[in-house]
Amino acid sequence: MGKFIKDRKPQEDSWMPYTGLEDIDSLPGGDIYIPMEEWQNKREELLLRNGKLGVILENTDDVAALKDDLDRLDLIVLQFPKMADGRAFTQARLLRERYGYKGEIRAVGDVLQDQVFYMQRCGFNSFELREDQDIPSVIAAFDEMTVTYQPACDEELPIWRR
Amino acid sequence: MYQYSQADHQLLQERVSQFRDQVQRRLNGDLSEEEFKHQRLRNGLYLQLHAYMLRVAVPYGLLSSNQMRTLAHIARKYDRGYGHFSTRQNIQYNWPKLEDVPQILDDLAKVEMHAIQTSGNCIRNTTSDPLAGVARDEIEDPRPYCELIRQWSTFHPEFNFLPRKFKIAVSGATHDRAAVAVHDIGVRLVKNDAGKLGLEIYVGGGLGRTPMIGKLINPFLDPHDMLTYLEAILRVYNRLGRRDNMYKARIKITVHETGEDKFRELVEEEWSQIKDNGLRLRDEDIENIKAHFKDPEYETLSDFDADYDAAILSDPEFAHWADKNVELHKKDGYRVVYLSLKSRNQPAGDVTANQMDAIADLADKYSLGAIRSTHRQNLVLSDVKLKDLHRLWKELKSLDLATPNYNHLTDLISCPGMDYCALATARSIPIAQALTERFDSYDYLNDLGDISLNISGCINACGHHHVANIGILGVNKKGVEVYQLTLGGSAREDASIGKIIGPAFTADEIVDAVSKVLDVYLENREDETETFLTTYRRLGQAPFKERLYG
Amino acid sequence: MTLQVYSASLLKEGLVAYLCIDEDGISWSTDLNKATAVDENSIDSLKAEAERSEKENIVVGAYAVEVTQTANGLEPVENRERIRAYGPTISLPQSGSGLSGQHAA
Numbered sequence: 001m002g003k004f005i006k007d008r009k010p011q012e013d014s015w016m017p018y019t020g021l022e023d024i025d026s027l028p029g030g031d032i033y034i035p036m037e038e039w040q041n042k043r044e045e046l047l048l049r050n051g052k053l054g055v056i057l058e059n060t061d062d063v064a065a066l067k068d069d070l071d072r073l074d075l076i077v078l079q080f081p082k083m084a085d086g087r088a089f090t091q092a093r094l095l096r097e098r099y100g101y102k103g104e105i106r107a108v109g110d111v112l113q114d115q116v117f118y119m120q121r122c123g124f125n126s127f128e129l130r131e132d133q134d135i136p137s138v139i140a141a142f143d144e145m146t147v148t149y150q151p152a153c154d155e156e157l158p159i160w161r162r
Numbered sequence: 163m164y165q166y167s168q169a170d171h172q173l174l175q176e177r178v179s180q181f182r183d184q185v186q187r188r189l190n191g192d193l194s195e196e197e198f199k200h201q202r203l204r205n206g207l208y209l210q211l212h213a214y215m216l217r218v219a220v221p222y223g224l225l226s227s228n229q230m231r232t233l234a235h236i237a238r239k240y241d242r243g244y245g246h247f248s249t250r251q252n253i254q255y256n257w258p259k260l261e262d263v264p265q266i267l268d269d270l271a272k273v274e275m276h277a278i279q280t281s282g283n284c285i286r287n288t289t290s291d292p293l294a295g296v297a298r299d300e301i302e303d304p305r306p307y308c309e310l311i312r313q314w315s316t317f318h319p320e321f322n323f324l325p326r327k328f329k330i331a332v333s334g335a336t337h338d339r340a341a342v343a344v345h346d347i348g349v350r351l352v353k354n355d356a357g358k359l360g361l362e363i364y365v366g367g368g369l370g371r372t373p374m375i376g377k378l379i380n381p382f383l384d385p386h387d388m389l390t391y392l393e394a395i396l397r398v399y400n401r402l403g404r405r406d407n408m409y410k411a412r413i414k415i416t417v418h419e420t421g422e423d424k425f426r427e428l429v430e431e432e433w434s435q436i437k438d439n440g441l442r443l444r445d446e447d448i449e450n451i452k453a454h455f456k457d458p459e460y461e462t463l464s465d466f467d468a469d470y471d472a473a474i475l476s477d478p479e480f481a482h483w484a485d486k487n488v489e490l491h492k493k494d495g496y497r498v499v500y501l502s503l504k505s506r507n508q509p510a511g512d513v514t515a516n517q518m519d520a521i522a523d524l525a526d527k528y529s530l531g532a533i534r535s536t537h538r539q540n541l542v543l544s545d546v547k548l549k550d551l552h553r554l555w556k557e558l559k560s561l562d563l564a565t566p567n568y569n570h571l572t573d574l575i576s577c578p579g580m581d582y583c584a585l586a587t588a589r590s591i592p593i594a595q596a597l598t599e600r601f602d603s604y605d606y607l608n609d610l611g612d613i614s615l616n617i618s619g620c621i622n623a624c625g626h627h628h629v630a631n632i633g634i635l636g637v638n639k640k641g642v643e644v645y646q647l648t649l650g651g652s653a654r655e656d657a658s659i660g661k662i663i664g665p666a667f668t669a670d671e672i673v674d675a676v677s678k679v680l681d682v683y684l685e686n687r688e689d690e691t692e693t694f695l696t697t698y699r700r701l702g703q704a705p706f707k708e709r710l711y712g
Numbered sequence: 713m714t715l716q717v718y719s720a721s722l723l724k725e726g727l728v729a730y731l732c733i734d735e736d737g738i739s740w741s742t743d744l745n746k747a748t749a750v751d752e753n754s755i756d757s758l759k760a761e762a763e764r765s766e767k768e769n770i771v772v773g774a775y776a777v778e779v780t781q782t783a784n785g786l787e788p789v790e791n792r793e794r795i796r797a798y799g800p801t802i803s804l805p806q807s808g809s810g811l812s813g814q815h816a817a
């Protein structure tokens with residue numbers, strides 16, 4: 001797989017994206033993530049399967065729809081179809097702060113050095129980087145800024161209350 | 163004024179290094195122009211018609227004399243010796259080199275200034291009443307609330323890639339001098355009958371292609387809830403705002419398409435889930451910020467000064483200026499002074515480096531070092547003693563900063579238009595200058611009284627033409643610049659969007675057209691106290707139309 | 713007869729520049745009269761060079777500009793391009809400057 005960072009370190013990615021689910025028995029083994037819609041359609045059967053399970057959302061999906069299933073999901077993948085499309089920032093924060101999701105939240109799409117700082121603050125902890133990104137520079141970018149004013153997933157209080 | 167903490171300084175330093183690195187990556191080709199654009203815009207750097215343009219934030223319009231000197235230094239060292247104050251109270255430089263920008267930002271950081279979020283689809287610099295803290299009609303000082311918004315919105319991780327730009331204005335006086343009704347969010351500090359402070363929250367105002375007046379979505383919000391409530395609005399917008407069509411991406415369209423009531427419901431629902439989190443302001447949070455905006459040590463003075471009265475009697479030119487450009491101050495013996503950036507000799511809002519330095523010196527000498535910028539592209543010295551006015555006026559006059567036209571016809575707003583702006587469809591500055599030249603007589607301006615005239619060089623409406631009593635919009639008609647006339651707008655507490663009166667005029671005709679509009683007013687007003695706007699609202703378009711096209 | 717030149721902004725300075733091709737190779741000049749003007753049929757060669765300069769991070773936002781040959785040299789057809797070529801039509805603020813009207817409305 002491509003360039004992947006998790007918990008601020010370059011890692012091997014164990015997850016496989018999977019779509020076109022028809023027959024549960026035909027599913028590959030190992031860790032897979034599937035589109036939200038397929039999860040909703042085949043939820044019961046999918047839960048019987050061994051191996052870890054993740055879901056990938058469209059950035060227009062309401063994360064509230066997953067709120068009762070969060071402890072069954074090891075991975076939630078959120079998308080940045082374009083760098084300028086910031087809807088997934090809200091999705092990630094809601095998953096972490098409102099629904100208490102503890103698993104992996106992954107950014108895919110236009111995942112770039114100059115955004116990972118904001119992504120991590122919103123609760124993303126893994127990143128499928130776009131192919132042209134330089135891994136050491138991206139890792140350095142997590143600490144490019146150390147001052148934060150407002151509460152987010154990494155800080156419960158604004159700067160004036162810390 | 164707000165004093166930077168260690169953390170504020172550090173943040174600016176980190177931001178400068180980050181941008182230095184981004185520029186380097188751009189220059190050596192690691193960043194494409196498309197991606198760099200998002201980064202440079204978040205630092206106020208545009209690529210305009212002739213050159214880069216750097217927009218420096220003037221947080222809610224407050225400047226110290228030292229900051230003004232740095233602005234002068236930047237104009238001189240990195241630019242062509244001048245800057246331009248915009249309708250967002252910020253200052254723009256028209257000619258910086260990309261390579262120099264990191265150093266400019268470094269120089270700015272030394273005086274607690276920056277260009278953070280002065281552009282891009284993020285929460286922009288908050289604007290406010292230029293008379294905050296000194297106005298006689300003030301209900302509550304808006305500056306502490308602006309500062310809280312500044313901190314909350316700076317590098318907000320969730321709202322840095324919104325569907326479109328996002329502008330917030332806060333006003334705390336009876337009279338709205340911050341145009342809150344035409345902002346994405348407008349906040350008005352008000353008191354209820356019991357004397358309790360609350361916030362009116364307006365959402366979805368804005369100009370541009372689809373001008374709209376903001377909708378009151380909360381008539382009395384507890385100030386402690388301000389930031390959680392703003393966060394709820396932004397969250398709803400980030401989720402629902404349109405991203406398929408740039409012209410429909412502003413929150414005004416979201417509110418319009420969702421419906422005001424439904425939008426309010428969504429905000430309230432979101433807010434109910436976050437209203438008690440760490441962002442809720444406690445009394446001490448507000449008090450701590452308020453401590454930064456304490457009154458300076460005013461002297462106890464009489465509100466009469468014999469020398470001033472004598473000067474008024476003996477020097478009619480001074481008397482004109484004092485009548486137009488000086489306003490009462492909340493403290494007796496002090497006055498608020500408007501420095502007109504609308505002389506005949508320079509484009510509206512432009513200031514040379516020499517003028518900036520001189521203004522800084524005058525602020526130190528006469529105004530406790532404090533300067534403000536206004537959304538009508540003027541500057542303010544906020545704390546001048548009555549007894550110093552005559553001396554100050556003489557110095558301002560020699561600097562060409564004393565045109566007696568505040569809130570009068572030639573105190574017009576003009577965007578840079580096609581002389582600078584890459585998006586323009588027509589020029590605005592030459593029209594502004596032609597008008598200023600034609601309507602030069604003090605007596606005539608005085609007779610016209612309170613009136614606003616704004617010019618934009620394209621439908622983006624940076625010149626706020628929709629909310630002027632007389633608005634002019636430059637458009638391109640088959641390669642020729644023509645100008646549409648809009649009447650009846652207002653940006654104040656009685657905000658309204660003006661209406662186009664009819665077919666556009668050529669550059670040669672537009673000044674005469676304005677003249678005719680003014681004639682109709684002068685001939686039809688009930689008496690001298692009836693303003694242009696009131697007369698227009700009473701008469702409607704018909705007599706104006708008749709005179710222009712009849 | 714109208715001709716075409718290629719224009720862009722210099723990446724480092726941001727200034728307006730025009731593509732010049734001669735025996736020494738290609739360069740970008742802020743002077744429109746140094747620009748290489750071609751008729752419509754030959755525009756592709758300019759386009760290719762301009763795009764190369766963009767890739768090499770020398771210029772940004774290259775596009776073709778229509779010009780005519782006049783006694784004073786090349787002159788853009790459109791108002792906007794004339795302003796780009798000659799600068800703002802108003803006098804720039806300098807201490808002591810007055811109104812100008814070189815080609816003001």
Ligand code: SF4
Pocket residue numbers: 577578579580583584585586587618619620621622623624625
């Ligand atoms: S209104 Fe148009 S021409 Fe004027 S500054 Fe804005 S974008 Fe440029």
